[in-house]
Structure formats: structure tokens, C-alpha cells
Amino acid sequence: MNSSSILSIITFVYGAAVFLYLVELVFKKSLAGRIATVVTIIAFVGNTTGLVMRWVESYQLGFGHAPLSNLYESLVFFAWSIALLYIFIEWKYKNRVFGTLSTALACCAMAYASLKPDQIQPLIPALKSNWLIAHVFTCFIGYASFAIAFGISLLYLLRRFGGPAMLDRLPADNLLDELTHQLVMFGFIFLSAGIITGSVWANSAWGRYWGWDPKETWSLITWFVYAGLLHARFMRGWQGTRIAVLSIVGFLAVLFTYFGVNYLPGLHSYGAPS
Amino acid sequence: MTESNVSTGIWDAIWEFFASIRLTIILLFSLAVTSIIGTLIPQNKPPMEYLQAFGEFRFRLFNALDFFDMYRSWWFQLLIVLLVLNIIICSLERLSALSKILFVKNPKIKPSRFRKANNKIVFDTDDSSATLQKRYASILKRGFTYYKTETIDNGLWLYAEKWRWTRIGVYVVHLSIVMLLIGSLVGSILGFEGFVNIPEQESTNRIFLRSNGQAFQLPFEVRCEDFNVSFYDNGAPKEFRSRLVIIENGQTVVEKDIIVNDPLRYRGINFFQSSYGKLDAPQNHAADETPPESLDLRVIDKASGAAHDFTTRIGERQAIPGGKGEFKVLAFQPHLTFGGQDIGAGLQVEVTLTGKAPETILLPLHFPNFDKMRGGALFFTVTGQKRRDFSPTEKSERYYTGLQVTKDPGVPLVYAGFITMLVGFVISFFMSHQMVAIEITSRGSGSRISVSGASSRNKLGMDRKIERLSAQLQKS
Numbered sequence: 038m039n040s041s042s043i044l045s046i047i048t049f050v051y052g053a054a055v056f057l058y059l060v061e062l063v064f065k066k067s068l069a070g071r072i073a074t075v076v077t078i079i080a081f082v083g084n085t086t087g088l089v090m091r092w093v094e095s096y097q098l099g100f101g102h103a104p105l106s107n108l109y110e111s112l113v114f115f116a117w118s119i120a121l122l123y124i125f126i127e128w129k130y131k132n133r134v135f136g137t138l139s140t141a142l143a144c145c146a147m148a149y150a151s152l153k154p155d156q157i158q159p160l161i162p163a164l165k166s167n168w169l170i171a172h173v174f175t176c177f178i179g180y181a182s183f184a185i186a187f188g189i190s191l192l193y194l195l196r197r198f199g200g201p202a203m204l205d206r207l208p209a210d211n212l213l214d215e216l217t218h219q220l221v222m223f224g225f226i227f228l229s230a231g232i233i234t235g236s237v238w239a240n241s242a243w244g245r246y247w248g249w250d251p252k253e254t255w256s257l258i259t260w261f262v263y264a265g266l267l268h269a270r271f272m273r274g275w276q277g278t279r280i281a282v283l284s285i286v287g288f289l290a291v292l293f294t295y296f297g298v299n300y301l302p303g304l305h306s307y308g309a310p311s
Numbered sequence: 312m313t314e315s316n317v318s319t320g321i322w323d324a325i326w327e328f329f330a331s332i333r334l335t336i337i338l339l340f341s342l343a344v345t346s347i348i349g350t351l352i353p354q355n356k357p358p359m360e361y362l363q364a365f366g367e368f369r370f371r372l373f374n375a376l377d378f379f380d381m382y383r384s385w386w387f388q389l390l391i392v393l394l395v396l397n398i399i400i401c402s403l404e405r406l407s408a409l410s411k412i413l414f415v416k417n418p419k420i421k422p423s424r425f426r427k428a429n430n431k432i433v434f435d436t437d438d439s440s441a442t443l444q445k446r447y448a449s450i451l452k453r454g455f456t457y458y459k460t461e462t463i464d465n466g467l468w469l470y471a472e473k474w475r476w477t478r479i480g481v482y483v484v485h486l487s488i489v490m491l492l493i494g495s496l497v498g499s500i501l502g503f504e505g506f507v508n509i510p511e512q513e514s515t516n517r518i519f520l521r522s523n524g525q526a527f528q529l530p531f532e533v534r535c536e537d538f539n540v541s542f543y544d545n546g547a548p549k550e551f552r553s554r555l556v557i558i559e560n561g562q563t564v565v566e567k568d569i570i571v572n573d574p575l576r577y578r579g580i581n582f583f584q585s586s587y588g589k590l591d592a593p594q595n596h597a598a599d600e601t602p603p604e605s606l607d608l609r610v611i612d613k614a615s616g617a618a619h620d621f622t623t624r625i626g627e628r629q630a631i632p633g634g635k636g637e638f639k640v641l642a643f644q645p646h647l648t649f650g651g652q653d654i655g656a657g658l659q660v661e662v663t664l665t666g667k668a669p670e671t672i673l674l675p676l677h678f679p680n681f682d683k684m685r686g687g688a689l690f691f692t693v694t695g696q697k698r699r700d701f702s703p704t705e706k707s708e709r710y711y712t713g714l715q716v717t718k719d720p721g722v723p724l725v726y727a728g729f730i731t732m733l734v735g736f737v738i739s740f741f742m743s744h745q746m747v748a749i750e751i752t753s754r755g756s757g758s759r760i761s762v763s764g765a766s767s768r769n770k771l772g773m774d775r776k777i778e779r780l781s782a783q784l785q786k787s
Contacts, residue, residue: 159543162550162571162584215771226736233729242572244583244717245504246725247495249382251350261343265336271481271768272332290343301350 040091040104041155044113047087048151050080051116051144058136070133077127077140081120084147088117091157100159105173107158108299112150114173116143118181126185130216134207138188168238176231176256180291182224183263186217187288190281193217197278214276217284225263232256251301255294262287329400338394345390349381395492402485409478418746420461420470425748428763430774432781437757440467446787447749450780455747466752473745478767480739487735490728498721503527509535510590510711514558518716529580529716531559536566538587538712540678544685546649551584553712579718586713589653602643606658607695608674610638613688620694635689636664647675654678660691677710743767747780760784 057073060066091104091113104110123139126132193213195201207213235253236246247253266283269275275283328334352373361379362370377384425431436443444460447469452458455471462468505527507518514534517526536554543549550570557565557577567575575582602625610631611618621629628639639661647657657675664670674693675681682691744767752759762781766773 158545159547159549161547165550165570166572212771222740226733226740229736230733233733236729237726238572240722241574242583243585244574244581244715245719246722249349249354254346254350254382258343258346261339261346265339265343268332268335268339273336298350 040087040094043083043090044087044147044155045151047080047083047116048144048147050076050083051120051140051147054080054140055137055144058133058140061133062137070136073136073140074127074133077120077124077136080140080143081117081124084113084117084120084143088113095157098157098159100157102160102164103170103173104157105169106160106164107153109150109153109155111173111177111295112146112153114177115180115184116146116150118177119143119146119184122178122181122185126216132208135185135189135216138192139185142184142188163242166238166242168234168241172231172234172238175227175234179224179227179231180295182220182227183284183288183291186220186224186284189213189217189220190284193281194278194285197281210277214280217280218270221263221266221284221287225260225267228256228260228263232260252294252298255290255298259287259290259294262290326400329396330404331397332401334397335394335401338390338397342390342394345381345387348378352378352381354382355380391492395489398485398488402482406479406482409482413475413478417459418457418470418472418475420463420468420748422463422468422750424765425750425763426761428765430770430777431761431763432777433759433761434781434785435754435757435759436785439756440751440753440758443751443758443760444469447751447784450783450787451747451749454780455745466750469749469751471747474742475744477738477742478744480735480737480742483735483738484732485735487728487732490731491725494721494724494728496721497724498719502719502721503717504719505716506585506714507533507716508586508588508711508713509533511535511538511709514556530578531557531564533582533714534558535712538710540587540654542649542681542684549684551587551712553584553587553714555582555714579720581717583715583717584712585715588711588713589655590709590711603696605697606640606693608638608640608660609692609694611690611692613690631689634665636662636667638662638691641671647673649673649675654681658693662687662689662691664688739768743769743772745773745776747777749784 054073054076057069057076061070061073088104091110092102095102095104105114119139120143123135123143126135126139192207193210196207197210232253235256239248239253240246262283266275266280266287269283270280356379358370358374358379361373365373373379377386381387438446444467448458448460451469451471454473456473457475458469458471460467460469503520504522505518505520507515509515512535514532516529516532518529519525520527534556536556538554539550539552541549541552552568552570554568555566555575556563557575565575565577569575569582569584571584574584605622605624608621608623609618610621612633612635617633619632623629623640625640625643628637630637641659641661643656643658645656647654654675655677657673657677660672660674662670662672670687672682672685672687672691674691676693676696679692679694745764746766747762747764750761752761760781762777762784764773764777764780
């Protein structure tokens with residue numbers, strides 16, 4: 038069994054976790070919730086195994102590079118980051134209500150990955166650098182935090198503006214708001230670290246640390262949006278709806294940085310969907 | 312009103328304008344929105360391309376608004392300068408207030424602050440305040456760096472705190488942004504960004520600046536000894552490698568192979584592998600354009616290393632000894648393209664291994680090891696051809712290496728800014744000034760205890776901390 042087939046199974050394991058978390062949320066069955074947690078951990082372990090196997094397979098093919106070099110691999114890693122972060126949140130806050138949306142985000146990333154070519158390709162010269170791992174790792178931990186923050190903001194707005202009754206089981210508004218804010222801060226550090234590692238890498242590959250390439254610019258746009266959110270919250274006391282809206286706008290900028298930029302001309306074209 | 316009063320009034324107004332957080336938020340979102348333009352319109356293209364794409368009216372409009380080089384436009388730079396002024400003035404204003412509470416030796420306790428705290432937890436115990444004070448003091452001293460007790464009203468206050476200094480965290484981040492901007496300014500004033508194409512076996516000390524295309528003299532000479540490109544068998548380039556030599560006052564001082572991601576740095580000037588190409592060599596053109604009369608090919612078995620030499624013509628079928636199969640030169644091409652690059656003259660050869668389908672391979676004359684990268688069982692190479700003094704080993708086709716040449720004395724400051732920024736984030740997002748107060752009041756033979764706390768951020772974290780602390784106190 039190779040990494041691709043394991044990873045396609047994992048997509049369904051994430052799907053099962055979504056279903057179980059939803060059962061807990063709707064029917065208030067805590068057993069379903071406990072099973073969901075186990076299933077999520079299994080999916081995460083399988084996801085990790087798939088990534089490691091892919092890494093090993095690339096060595097067997099004679100290329101030998103971290104599985105972070107194309108859209109398929111980055112989506113699998115995105116799902117991995119979301120699962121890791123969610124398992125941490127569930128453990129830290131002893132609360133499973135964000136399980137449905139987090140595993141759903143991971144499942145979506147995996148399902149989208151399965152539509153993309155999954156062959157292991159050798160690295161082009163520009164990507165042959167030790168900065169590859171540091172850059173992609175920091176960026177995707179950041180993206181994953183923003184993704185979960187986005188999900189929580191969406192739930193917040195849904196409940197605020199007349200969503201289904203089961204949303205009443207969500208924690209109090211101020212906890213949702215606080216968690217969004219914590220995740221945005223966490224993501225902001227990793228986004229900054231991602232931009233920084235990218236700059237240092239660009240300086241060693243192309244001789245400039247900043248070049249207003251569309252991907253660079255969009256990561257900066259994302260940074261501006263979240264910097265605005267943090268200042269509005271810390272210094273102007275914004276809360277609730279306004280922060281939730283900004284968190285959603287920020288994540289749209291993340292999505293554009295990740296996917297949309299590939300349709301614009303620039304140096305990051307190796308992440309392009311094909 | 313006197314004149315000086317008027318001018319102080321203006322200065323105060325300017326100061327207040329820049330000290331506003333509303334300005335910060337407006338500027339951050341304006342930068343976010345305007346930055347989009349330059350990602351939708353490709354930057355710094357020739358005017359003709361824009362004219363064709365947008366038509367005359369929009370071309371004139373966009374040109375007037377500097378949309379074709381927007382990140383260097385006056386209005387975008389103005390937004391950045393405003394943001395930096397905003398950051399500096401906001402920081403100065405708040406730092407002056409902060410300095411009053413940052414360096415206090417003996418913090419004053421405001422009883423009301425802790426009595427009104429939302430996280431206050433109250434419980435009763437049978438012990439007297441004297442024994443409690445001793446017991447609680449040892450718990451507080453363990454978790455905090457500063458501890459004191461104070462007698463006020465009819466009770467006793469135990470107060471502890473830690474990490475007061477972390478209140479500067481956000482200003483560390485602001486400082487880092489100022490460092491980044493000064494670093495980039497230093498780079499744009501004292502540095503340069505240029506390029507040069509150096510043919511193999513030639514040297515130069517003249518490069519061309521990207522900003523205006525003008526020639527620029529380096530304080531030493533660069534020589535390109537050799538350039539090589541290798542490919543994966545799927546056609547993607549694997550490595551671009553240039554052997555560079557730095558010659559200063561006629562002496563060779565540095566020699567290095569550079570590849571993408573591994574530049575040569577000498578005296579603050581950096582050489583990056585950025586492109587390559589084939590030189591126009593008119594004397595060879597005639598020879599390259601016409602097919603040769605006969606060709607010398609060598610076939611090497613990768614496993615055994617056994618080599619067989621052939622002399623063949625285009626269209627002639629040749630059997631490979633040992634029953635391994637056969638091959639046929641299909642055509643001569645003056646310009647083979649591979650991975651989107653012109654790799655010079657070469658042959659298209661059809662190889663049919665025994666029991667396998669025919670496969671067409673490319674054998675560029677300039678890169679004798681090219682076919683090795685195909686990873687097949689047999690490796691083909693062209694060793695010679697009969698036609699007007701041609702010999703592929705003498706490299707009748709010459710390549711040049713394209714180098715990006717930069718100098719940026721601002722980089723150390725920018726990197727220091729990067730590190731400062733990350734340190735500032737860790738301080739301001741993960742650490743906070745934490746204060747806890749325990750009020751002990753006597754009630755009969757026992758005491759009433761109130762525990763509460765405050766922190767410079769992460770109130771929820773402090774609430775949980777107070778819950779844990781009061782549980783610990785009750786158990787002790």
C-alpha cells in the first residue's frame with residue numbers, strides 16, 4: 038500500500054469524524070463524541086503516516102524531498118495542520134463543539150487534494166533549499182489557525198443571526214470570541230514567521246528578500262487584515278460580530294494567497310493546480 | 312493668541328492625528344486593499360503591452376495613478392510612511408505612560424481593583440490570619456517573582472506579580488517594523504540590483520542595473536569557467552550550475568560553483584544563478600543548421616559498463632550487440648527544446664529495446680551526459696560527427712550564464728528586524744503582566760479569604776489561574 042492510497046482512505050476517516058461530531062452535537066450523545074475524538078486521532082495518525090511514507094517513497098524514487106512541494110502535498114499537509122491544531126484545542130478547552138467544523142475543514146482539504154495529481158515529482162532547482170520545510174510548515178500552521186478561527190466566526194454569526202437551534206449548544210459568545218482571538222494571534226505569529234522564512238529564502242535564491250510577487254503581496258495583504266483585526270480588538274475594544282466578520286475576510290485573503298494567486302503571474306507558480 | 316500658541320496648536324493637532332489607533336486601522340486596511348491592484352495588473356511591463364491590454368483611456372488613467380509600478384508610487388509609499396509615523400508616535404505616547412509603571416520598585420495595590428475583579432473567589436477557613444499568611448506566602452513566592460504584604464483597613468493583603476516587563480512586548484514588535492523599513496531604505500540607497508550574462512570562459516566587471524539598465528562597474532572581475540544544466544527525465548530542469556571565479560588585481564581570490572539557492576558572496580556583493588542561454592555564434596551556425604554526413608555514437612550499458620561505438624547515418628538502423636535491441640537516428644535538429652529551453656543542436660534517436668516499444672530520445676550535442684538522466688538501461692552519447700571540423704567535445708556551441716548581482720547593506724538590519732519581530736510576538740502574545748491579590752479578613756476565630764487577579768492580557772487565562780490558585784489555597 039502506498040501513501041496515496043492511505044491518504045485517500047484518511048479522507049473518509051475524517052468524514053466519519055465529521056459525522057460522529059455532528060451526531061454528538063445534534064443528539065447530545067456523548068458516546069458519539071468520545072468515539073469521534075478517537076476517530077479524529079486515528080485520522081491524524083494516518084495522515085502523519087501518509088506524509089512520512091510519501092517522504093520515504095520520494096527517497097526510493099531517487100528524488101528525496103519533504104512532501105511539501107506541490108498542491109497535492111500542501112493540501113494533505115494543510116489537513117494535517119488543522120487536525121493537529123483541533124486536537125490541541127479539544128484537549129485544552131475540554132470541548133468538542135468545534136469538532137464538526139474542524140474535521141470538515143480537514144476532510145475538504147483532503148478531498149480537494151484527491152482531485153489533484155498525486156505523483157511524486159522531483160524538485161525544481163528553486164525549491165531545493167533547507168528553507169522549504171521551515172517556510173511551508175510555518176505558513177500552514179498559520180493557515181490552519183486562521184481556518185479554524187474562520188469556522189468559529191462563521192458559527193458565531195450563524196447563531197447571532199438566527200441559525201438552527203442546535204447552535205445553542207455552542208459555548209457562550211465570549212468564549213467563541215476569545216477563542217477566535219487566540220487562534221488569530223497564534224496564526225498571526227506563524228503567518229509572520231512564514232513570511233519571514235520566505236523572505237530569507239528568497240534572499241538566498243534570488244538575491245532579494247522582497248519583490249512584490251503576487252504571492253508575497255497577498256501574504257502581506259492577509260497580514261494587514263489580521264494586524265487590523267488585532268489592533269481593532271486590543272486598542273479599540275472591537276468584539277463579537279465585527280471581529281467575526283474581519284476573521285472571515287482574513288481567511289478569504291488566506292484562501293486567495295493559497296489558491297487564487299496561482300491564476301496570477303508570478304514566481305510561486307509551482308503551487309499551481311494542474 | 313500668540314504665534315507660538317498657534318504653532319503649538321498645529322503641532323498638537325498633528326501629533327494627535329498620528330497618535331490615533333483609528334488611523335492605524337484605516338491605514339492597515341487601506342494598504343491591504345490598495346496592494347491588491349498590483350497583483351491584478353502585472354507590474355513594470357513595457358507600455359505597449361498595457362496599451363494593448365487596456366485601451367487608450369484606461370491606459371492613461373492607470374498610468375496617471377501609477378498602477379503599472381504601484382509599489383514604488385508616491386501614494387503607496389506615502390501610505391507606508393504614514394503607517395510608520397503612526398507606529399512611532401503611538402508607541403512614544405504610550406511608552407511615556409508605560410515607563411511610569413514599568414520601573415516601579417514597590418507596586419501600589421489598589422484594593423478596589425481586586426475587590427471588584429470579576430474573577431474574585433471568596434471562601435472561609437478556620438485558621439487565623441497569621442498562620443494563613445505564612446502558608447500562602449510560600450505558595451505565592453513559588454509562582455511569582457515579586458511578593459509583598461500590606462495591612463489595610465481591617466485586613467491583610469498578600470500581593471504577588473510577575474512579568475511586568477512583558478508590557479513592552481508590543482513596542483518590541485513596533486520597533487521591529489521600523490527596523491525593517493530603515494533596513495529597506497538603507498538597501499535602496501546604498502545597495503543595487505543588477506544582472507549580467509557571462510559567456511563561458513569569459514570574464515567581466517561590468518553589470519547592468521535593473522532600475523535603469525545602465526552599466527555599473529564592479530571592483531573586481533567575475534569569470535564564468537563553465538555552465539551546465541541537467542534535467543530530470545520528465546523534462547523539468549534539475550540543476551543550473553555555473554563555475555565562477557573572482558579575479559581581483561589579476562589574482563584569483565575565490566572559486567565556486569553556484570546553483571540556485573547557493574550563491575557566491577564576495578565583499579558584500581552576491582551572485583545568484585538566475586538564467587542561461589545559448590550564444591549566437593555565427594561561425595558555427597552554418598555547421599549547426601545542416602545535418603551531418605555521418606555520426607559517431609557510443610552506447611554504454613549502465614549495469615555492466617560495456618561500451619559500443621557506432622558510426623551511423625540518419626535513418627540507418629543499427630543493432631546493439633548482445634541482442635539488446637536496436638536504434639536509429641531519426642533526425643538532426645539545429646535547436647532542440649527541452650523544459651522550454653533551447654539546448655542547442657542535437658539528434659532525435661529511436662531506441663527499440665528487445666521486447667519493448669520503440670522510444671524516442673534526445674541527444675543534445677552540447678551535453679554529452681544528457682541521456683544519463685533518462686535513467687534507462689542503456690545510455691547513449693554522441694562522440695563525433697563528420698562535417699567541417701566539428702567535434703562536440705570542443706563545445707562549438709557556447710552558453711552564457713545569467714547572473715543576478717546584488718548588494719544590499721540593509722539586509723543585516725532587516726534580518727535583525729525579523730528576529731526582533733518574532734521575539735516581540737512571543738512576549739506580547741504568550742506572556743503577560745500577571746498580578747494576584749489575596750485579602751484575608753478576620754471572622755471570629757477564622758478568616759474570610761478573597762482571591763482575585765489581573766493581567767495585562769488574556770483575562771480568561773487569568774480567570775483560570777485564579778480558580779486553580781484558590782483551589783490550591785483551600786487545600787493547603
